Amino acid sequence: MSSGFFYTEEQTPNLRYSCKINKTLHTETTPFQELAMIDTVQWGRMLVLDNMVMTTIKDEFVYHEMISHVALNTHPNPKKVMIIGGGDGGAIREAVKHEKVEKAVLCEIDGRVIETSKEYLPEIASALFGHPKVEVLVADGVKHIEENEGEYDVIMVDSTEPVGPAEGLFAADFYKAVYRALKPDGIMVAQTESPFVNAELISRVFKDIKGIFPITKLYLASIPTYPSGLWSFTIASKVYDPEAVDVSTIPERDTKYYTPALHKAVFSLPKFVQDLLK
Amino acid sequence: MSSGFFYTEEQTPNLRYSCKINKTLHTETTPFQELAMIDTVQWGRMLVLDNMVMTTIKDEFVYHEMISHVALNTHPNPKKVMIIGGGDGGAIREAVKHEKVEKAVLCEIDGRVIETSKEYLPEIASALFGHPKVEVLVADGVKHIEENEGEYDVIMVDSTEPVGPAEGLFAADFYKAVYRALKPDGIMVAQTESPFVNAELISRVFKDIKGIFPITKLYLASIPTYPSGLWSFTIASKVYDPEAVDVSTIPERDTKYYTPALHKAVFSLPKFVQDLLK
Numbered sequence: 001m002s003s004g005f006f007y008t009e010e011q012t013p014n015l016r017y018s019c020k021i022n023k024t025l026h027t028e029t030t031p032f033q034e035l036a037m038i039d040t041v042q043w044g045r046m047l048v049l050d051n052m053v054m055t056t057i058k059d060e061f062v063y064h065e066m067i068s069h070v071a072l073n074t075h076p077n078p079k080k081v082m083i084i085g086g087g088d089g090g091a092i093r094e095a096v097k098h099e100k101v102e103k104a105v106l107c108e109i110d111g112r113v114i115e116t117s118k119e120y121l122p123e124i125a126s127a128l129f130g131h132p133k134v135e136v137l138v139a140d141g142v143k144h145i146e147e148n149e150g151e152y153d154v155i156m157v158d159s160t161e162p163v164g165p166a167e168g169l170f171a172a173d174f175y176k177a178v179y180r181a182l183k184p185d186g187i188m189v190a191q192t193e194s195p196f197v198n199a200e201l202i203s204r205v206f207k208d209i210k211g212i213f214p215i216t217k218l219y220l221a222s223i224p225t226y227p228s229g230l231w232s233f234t235i236a237s238k239v240y241d242p243e244a245v246d247v248s249t250i251p252e253r254d255t256k257y258y259t260p261a262l263h264k265a266v267f268s269l270p271k272f273v274q275d276l277l278k
Numbered sequence: 279m280s281s282g283f284f285y286t287e288e289q290t291p292n293l294r295y296s297c298k299i300n301k302t303l304h305t306e307t308t309p310f311q312e313l314a315m316i317d318t319v320q321w322g323r324m325l326v327l328d329n330m331v332m333t334t335i336k337d338e339f340v341y342h343e344m345i346s347h348v349a350l351n352t353h354p355n356p357k358k359v360m361i362i363g364g365g366d367g368g369a370i371r372e373a374v375k376h377e378k379v380e381k382a383v384l385c386e387i388d389g390r391v392i393e394t395s396k397e398y399l400p401e402i403a404s405a406l407f408g409h410p411k412v413e414v415l416v417a418d419g420v421k422h423i424e425e426n427e428g429e430y431d432v433i434m435v436d437s438t439e440p441v442g443p444a445e446g447l448f449a450a451d452f453y454k455a456v457y458r459a460l461k462p463d464g465i466m467v468a469q470t471e472s473p474f475v476n477a478e479l480i481s482r483v484f485k486d487i488k489g490i491f492p493i494t495k496l497y498l499a500s501i502p503t504y505p506s507g508l509w510s511f512t513i514a515s516k517v518y519d520p521e522a523v524d525v526s527t528i529p530e531r532d533t534k535y536y537t538p539a540l541h542k543a544v545f546s547l548p549k550f551v552q553d554l555l556k
Contacts, residue, residue, distance in 0.1 A: 002291040006294065008296075011281040012320060014280070014298040014318070015295075015297060015298070015317075015320050016284065016295075017293075017294075017295060017296075018286075018293070018296065019293060020292040020293070022496065040292070041292040042290060042292040042293050051310070056337075061550075064338040077371075095542070101547030123304040172546055196337070196502045197502075221408070222474075222498070222506075222507060222548070224474045224475075224508065225505075228500075228502035228507055229500060229501075229507010229508055230500040230507055254548050256548070257549055258548075259546070259547075259548070259549050259550040259552075261546040262546045262547075262548060264543075264546070265542075265543035265544075266541040266546075268537070268540045270340075270500070270534070270535040270537070270540060270542030271533055271535055271536070271537050272534045272535060
């Protein structure tokens with residue numbers, strides 16, 4: 001085996017994922033979590049929170065494009081967008097690529113994620129340096145959602161794992177508050193973990209959201225630095241069906257993963273994933 | 279971190295993947311490679327060749343269904359099928375689920391893979407215990423292909439990594455021999471590694487195959503125990519277009535990943551994968 005220093009993530013108690021390190025750039029204990037910025041050989045710079053890989057320079061495009069463009073291309077007029085979490089700035093960078101988005105609000109509980117992302121991951125955080133459409137709040141997303149009824153066209157729940165500061169972002173009461181914070185034709189999208197290693201969570205969350213929104217669907221994307229490499233997003237809508245979009249009308253944008261054809265294809269689920277949603 | 283014994287795979291010189299072990303069941307040096315059977319906590323029993331994960335009880339369904347059903351549901355009458363490699367028996371188990379398949383021939387160079395799979399992975403090797411449609415050859419697949427012109431309706435190249443015994447299975451001359459071994463309306467499918475970690479190989483192999491077959495396409499599946507979790511298959515056809523199949527006519531079979539809808543969806547590629555094929 002090749003020698004050198006490795007960062008090791010415990011993906012489950014039975015699985016470890018190790019990346020060779022060029023350099024550990026920064027570590028700190030924020031008021032909310034352990035934060036590390038690591039320069040890896042395979043994936044470039046990497047943000048790690050509570051010992052879990054959040055994003056890397058080389059594969060971040062998958063997560064950030066796929067949490068944002070499916071919902072934003074489903075809503076015909078997404079003027080006002082909220083991102084809960086997402087302090088690295090990747091999701092809001094994608095959101096402001098949409099001409100119809102007039103305002104995108106980021107509500108991140110941990111200001112240190114924002115500051116260190118701007119310092120070490122400026123390619124990802126590019127919309128956080130004073131973009132005219134962007135407003136950044138360092139605040140509790142649950143509270144913000146509860147205090148802003150009927151305000152947003154699209155709400156993205158760009159959370160960490162369902163332990164620690166993000167635990168409340170996987171609760172039925174939170175999804176009810178998101179429903180109320182959306183306009184009458186609003187859309188929510190949330191990252192909902194891996195079908196291979198978090199099957200029970202997906203089943204529970206999908207059932208909860210389906211009990212609140214008229215249209216609830218799950219779609220998948222391949223994220224190599226997340227456990228199992230297969231990741232799910234749950235999209236919930238009051239009016240517009242993400243699968244009913246006329247994809248021929250979607251304008252071409254600067255993406256590396258998302259395409260209009262993929263917008264539909266990602267809803268064709270493997271049989272074992274379909275079975276989780278029954 | 280949890281303690282215990284772990285099996286560690288070096289996925290690339292910069293990435294390691296470690297699985298907690300219940301027990302190492304068997305190791306041997308065959309005339310062709312290092313072989314290990316390991317009982318892992320996360321994925322159940324695992325076959326390892328030359329320190330690379332080949333298949334596991336819990337995720338084998340993805341690879342074996344996806345290498346076989348796309349081609350077999352594209353060909354209208356796949357009577358005679360060849361599997362090159364695939365000594366664990368998973369691909370041929372799927373092939374004989376097709377009513378129209380009259381004969382499925384497995385040509386595996388390393389008889390010890392077959393024998394140890396029958397002993398330790400009987401769920402995967404189930405078609406190797408005397409199935410009436412199955413013929414097992416312990417022989418060099420390249421030679422077999424060269425000696426059997428115009429013989430097969432579908433040929434599956436179920437190889438290991440493109441180093442060691444399988445190196446020849448990624449060469450342009452081999453794909454030309456496969457073309458000749460197929461009937462005038464035959465179809466080939468080959469596993470062609472990960473777009474995230476083997477981009478150059480995919481580009482080269484796709485170009486080679488596209489120079490030989492009139493219809494060449496790439497599709498993807500999510501295999502959690504393979505590097506990056508995203509895996510490609512290249513399908514090459516003399517007459518039938520896998521995307522032109524009327525999927526409403528595909529009979530329901532006992533699968534956990536493949537569905538008729540997915541048969542089409544898997545050809546909608548992420549932008550960065552499309553770019554590898556240009």
